[in-house]
Amino acid sequence: MDKKMSLVERVLAMVLQEWNEEIAKTLEVSVMGQAGVGKTSLMNALFDTHFEVDPIRPATKDIQIYSEKTSTGHEILFNDLPGVGESVLEDKRRIDQYKEKMESSQVVIWAIQADSRSYVFDSEILQKILAMVATKEKQIELLSKIVFVLTKVDHLMSDQQPSPWILSKETDKGVFKPQKLTRELIAQKEEYFRSAFITQFGELIRGKTYCNSNFTIKNHPKIRRTGRRIYYEGLLTKAERDFLKQSYPQYAQVFDRLYDSYRIIPCSARFRYNLNFLMRVIVDRLQSESVGPFGDFIKLDVMSHMPLLQAKQLRNIVLLDEKRGFSLDIANVDF
Numbered sequence: 001m002d003k004k005m006s007l008v009e010r011v012l013a014m015v016l017q018e019w020n021e022e023i024a025k026t027l028e029v030s031v032m033g034q035a036g037v038g039k040t041s042l043m044n045a046l047f048d049t050h051f052e053v054d055p056i057r058p059a060t061k062d063i064q065i066y067s068e069k070t071s072t073g074h075e076i077l078f079n080d081l082p083g084v085g086e087s088v089l090e091d092k093r094r095i096d097q098y099k100e101k102m103e104s105s106q107v108v109i110w111a112i113q114a115d116s117r118s119y120v121f122d123s124e125i126l127q128k129i130l131a132m133v134a135t136k137e138k139q140i141e142l143l144s145k146i147v148f149v150l151t152k153v154d155h156l157m158s159d160q161q162p163s164p165w166i167l168s169k170e171t172d173k174g175v176f177k178p179q180k181l182t183r184e185l186i187a188q189k190e191e192y193f194r195s196a197f198i199t200q201f202g203e204l205i206r207g208k209t210y211c212n213s214n215f216t217i218k219n220h221p222k223i224r225r226t227g228r229r230i231y232y233e234g235l236l237t238k239a240e241r242d243f244l245k246q247s248y249p250q251y252a253q254v255f256d257r258l259y260d261s262y263r264i265i266p267c268s269a270r271f272r273y274n275l276n277f278l279m280r281v282i283v284d285r286l287q288s289e290s291v292g293p294f295g296d297f298i299k300l301d302v303m304s305h306m307p308l309l310q311a312k313q314l315r316n317i318v319l320l321d322e323k324r325g326f327s328l329d330i331a332n333v334d335f
């Protein structure tokens with residue numbers, strides 16, 4: 001730096017250099033999981049990307065990349081990876097791709113279909129990826145990027161009496177909400193996959209969140225603070241979360257976020273169900289310096305809403321009354 005520059009000029013030059021370096025950083029978000037679980041639809045619904053979707057056969061044969069420039073000048077790459085589970089030969093190549101993108105991404109969405117009972121294949125693939133890195137700390141680093149998601153919860157059906165989804169009308173938009181039996185079924189599915197799938201990686205889990213206020217818990221074997229980040233070593237159980245909230249009520253929201261960081265978030269891309277909550281968890285996964293560039297995508301107040309005209313098309317139901325001689329397409333009903 002030129003010695004003839006004044007102190008103010010040198011400071012301004014340093015600030016400009018840091019800003020240019022920050023803009024040059026690329027933020028990556030990747031989605032992974034078995035073929036056909038709705039990874040592409042979820043990305044499109046969550047981030048307004050435009051990846052190709054095919055209802056018949058897998059549309060993602062190789063990594064699809066959608067690039068977006070934010071208002072701050074940052075580039076964000078959304079990586080839609082091909083699904084695993086179609087063939088042994090292809091899966092070997094996919095695992096290498098998954099590892100590469102897990103290392104380069106700041107956030108990885110791992111999608112599992114809600115109306116499935118199987119998590120074994122997802123577990124095997126993730127274990128193989130983690131086994132490819134040299135140290136336990138690196139395994140923890142990769143696992144800490146993953147947000148686990150249950151997709152297509154709108155496909156779940158209770159064996160008991162039908163429990164339809166309700167479209168709640170709010171001005172010219174609507175919000176889909178499950179009724180009681182479906183809510184209970186979704187909660188049971190989430191708990192099953194969390195306890196059966198995520199728990200097996202417990203020793204590699206390091207939950208993290210933020211705390212902007214004073215945080216003074218000391219001598220807890222699993223909790224530590226570094227700057228504004230709060231870490232919890234291992235998988236925080238619901239019982240332990242509730243105990244911590246009762247013991248330290250001033251930090252209740254911190255413990256909720258630590259617990260949420262390793263939930264398996266139930267979502268529906270079709271109904272835009274729970275997308276706002278999923279986005280909150282994704283934002284919490286990002287390091288603080290990455291949240292700013294991601295701001296263009298954080299619209300929590302509207303993420304789970306959709307125009308009523310669009311919502312009407314999601315239920316392809318025709319009422320046929322043969323005695324009276326008429327049929328009625330539900331999509332043509334005026335609100």
